[in-house]
Amino acid sequence: MDYNFQPELIKKFIHEYKVKRVLIQLADGLKQYHQYFSKLLREYDVKPYFSGSHTWGGCDIAIDEARKIGVNTIIHVGHHGPVRVNIPPNMHVLFIPAYSNIDIKPCVLNAIGKIRGYRNIGLFSSIQHIHQFNVIKGLLEENGFKVYSSQSNDREMMYGQIIGCNLSAAIKVRDKVDLYISIAGGYFHGIGLALATGKRVLNIDPYTCKSFFLDKFLKKIIAQRLFYISKAIEAKSFGIIVSLKQGQFRINIAEKIKRKLLEINRNAEIIVFDEINPELLLNFDKFDAYINTACPRIAIDDVERFMKPVLNIGEVKYIFRGSVEDYSTIDAISY
Incomplete structure (x- = not known):
């Protein structure tokens, strides 16, 4: 087995909460191990359900999915714990980090x-x-x-x-x-x-x-960020992206950014998504640029898939300054 899925913790979790049905939420790179969990849980007479949705991190816990199928226990595999997520008291979540068995x-x-x-x-x-x-x-x-x-x-x-x-x-x-x-x-x-x-x-x-x-990767990213921020400075209209994922939900910041953009005579609207991807943004392609208030890595790792500039929260200040002078790379991932 490539990973230690800590079956002893799963056994303890099952006994502690008298689990009969459970939602298994595997990180995308670990979904291939679903059969391991299916076999393990059936040994304890537990009926597993598997989340087929993307699992981006501890910010993205399948609480709503569990509720919809009438389950109050989740085994979340591949991340350390909740990230900006408040787990309801009637929902029990076990986090299995999936430690690698590779000798490094x-x-x-x-x-x-x-x-x-x-x-x-x-x-x-x-x-x-x-x-x-x-x-x-x-x-x-x-x-x-x-x-x-x-x-x-x-x-x-x-x-x-x-x-x-x-x-x-x-x-x-x-x-x-x-x-x-x-x-x-x-x-x-x-x-x-x-x-x-x-x-x-x-x-x-x-x-x-x-x-x-990572020098060449970083150099390329910095060039991309400077290019897209420069384009956004010239933009007249903005779509402000809000994620419904609890750990990424920043509606208050989105509202604040919108007010500030309106103050400088830019048009701005808030667009709410669950999953954010370039294909969905094509439905709102009349905006000149977008501001992402969800996971900052969306605008970095998927940058070449977007047809128009996508800025993160930390980069918005350069729009108001009207310049990319003194750009700091930490602004690309400020959250």
């Missing part, structure tokens, strides 16, 4: 040659590899590096953990480090680190055992 030590040792010119390292990881954090830290220290890390302002998160929209732990040690290391599959988390801190990031991917600097 060889990957770290292979990457050390690339960072010999640095001494002070900021070390952070996605939840899947956070259980190996001390091992990685020890390897780096044995090779002469001074390692810094911290804990997020979200106390549900583990020490050294980062998520796509919360890099606060990394920002806390920014002034102490010369280079960041991101332990995560792909470059999603590493890009977040680079944007939030403005420092160089080496991404170590445990699944491929490859390591690479």
